[in-house]
Amino acid sequence: MxxxxxxxxxxxxxxxxxxxxxxxxxxxGVPRHILHLATAFESIARITVASDVNLGGYDGLxxxxxxxxxxxGLQSRLSITHLxxxxxxxxxxxxxxxxxxxxxxxxxxxxxxxxxxxxRLWRPKHRVAVTYHGLPFGTGHKPAANRVSLWxxxxxxxxxPSLDLVFLSQFAANTMVDTIGNKCLDRHRIHxxxxxxxxxxxxxxxxxDRRNLVMTGRVGWQKNxxxxxxxxxxxxxDFQLTLCGAGTNDKAFQSEMAALVPNExxxxxNYVGPVQDVRPYLISADGYLLCSRYEGMxxxxxxxxxxxxxxxxxxxxxxxxxxxxxxxxxxxxxDDLAKDAKQIEDLINRYRTVETxxxxxxxxxxxREWSPKVFAKNAKALLTDLINT
Numbered sequence: 001m002x003x004x005x006x007x008x009x010x011x012x013x014x015x016x017x018x019x020x021x022x023x024x025x026x027x028x029g030v031p032r033h034i035l036h037l038a039t040a041f042e043s044i045a046r047i048t049v050a051s052d053v054n055l056g057g058y059d060g061l062x063x064x065x066x067x068x069x070x071x072x073g074l075q076s077r078l079s080i081t082h083l084x085x086x087x088x089x090x091x092x093x094x095x096x097x098x099x100x101x102x103x104x105x106x107x108x109x110x111x112x113x114x115x116x117x118x119x120r121l122w123r124p125k126h127r128v129a130v131t132y133h134g135l136p137f138g139t140g141h142k143p144a145a146n147r148v149s150l151w152x153x154x155x156x157x158x159x160x161p162s163l164d165l166v167f168l169s170q171f172a173a174n175t176m177v178d179t180i181g182n183k184c185l186d187r188h189r190i191h192x193x194x195x196x197x198x199x200x201x202x203x204x205x206x207x208x209d210r211r212n213l214v215m216t217g218r219v220g221w222q223k224n225x226x227x228x229x230x231x232x233x234x235x236x237x238d239f240q241l242t243l244c245g246a247g248t249n250d251k252a253f254q255s256e257m258a259a260l261v262p263n264e265x266x267x268x269x270n271y272v273g274p275v276q277d278v279r280p281y282l283i284s285a286d287g288y289l290l291c292s293r294y295e296g297m298x299x300x301x302x303x304x305x306x307x308x309x310x311x312x313x314x315x316x317x318x319x320x321x322x323x324x325x326x327x328x329x330x331x332x333x334x335d336d337l338a339k340d341a342k343q344i345e346d347l348i349n350r351y352r353t354v355e356t357x358x359x360x361x362x363x364x365x366x367x368r369e370w371s372p373k374v375f376a377k378n379a380k381a382l383l384t385d386l387i388n389t
Contacts, residue, residue, distance in 0.1 A: 020048070
């Protein structure tokens with residue numbers, strides 16, 4: 001294959017060297033998770049992150065002393081030239097970078113790295129960890145893609161050497177075991193490391209005359225933004241919908257959304273685009289909406305917990321784990337939009353009636369489950385386990 005290179009370990013540094021692979025460099029869940037890991041490991045490990053070109057998602061790495069390697073071709077894109085460039089770059093770094101642990105994140109690096117292991121193009125002498133930021137198969141995925149992804153997953157877990165498989169929730173880990181089976185998984189080790197959010201200062205809270213639902217995430221099949229527009233059409237006229245994320249400022253996407261609803265409803269949708277700081281949009285919101293077909297553990301929802309907001313979730317796999325812990329959360333099937341809209345309106349009204357108390361109740365759950373303090377403790381324990389094994 002002509003990749004060349006040999007891994008040389010530097011034993012003079014007492015801190016373990018951890019190489020984290022991400023994909024797309026824009027603001028999204030995977031870069032945020034990697035930044036949270038780099039922050040948690042700042043004083044106990046030497047961190048290097050490899051990803052596609054940084055478009056804001058990795059801006060905080062230097063602040064916590066982490067290095068960054070730019071590898072164009074790690075962003076998921078249907079281009080043979082793009083994928084081949086990423087593949088070669090990733091193999092080169094894997095073979096030449098001094099590491100005590102390689103930790104794969106994001107869809108394309110997770111696939112490429114394990115293919116390299118299965119084909120014995122890369123033979124590390126250290127542990128290799130893989131984080132599933134959402135299972136590549138299951139309810140909500142397109143049928144053909146689901147079948148192919150499931151076949152690939154079984155093949156890779158069968159032919160790869162022993163891996164440390166990290167899941168964002170116990171539900172995701174159980175689903176993997178139930179679907180793949182113990183025969184493929186017996187050689188691998190399973191760990192749970194939930195996400196966290198770290199918005200910081202969220203004051204002062206702003207309020208408009210209109211009731212505002214906010215939704216975050218990049219445009220695509222997964223997030224199901226079209227459903228959000230259709231729900232808005234059944235809500236009272238004083239509701240508005242604010243969409244934050246890559247692609248929401250695209251004119252073609254906005255035209256698609258407008259075509260789904262009457263003109264007066266289309267005028268109630270605000271398109272923000274990608275944002276580095278989502279706090280202004282959360283502190284002006286009355287609730288957080290997520291219509292996803294599938295998810296891992298969405299950081300946007302955890303940010304809604306941190307902001308003390310009600311949450312409205314679609315019935316994706318794992319949604320119940322979030323909804324049952326939220327004192328002002330609902331999970332809806334969205335098969336009767338008029339009925340669902342009434343539930344959303346009642347939820348927002350109930351929240352507004354006791355907002356100060358409700359806000360603190362919700363934040364208390366976040367503090368206990370998904371705060372940076374909890375995440376750092378769990379992440380450090382996991383790193384110690386991975387390095388010392």
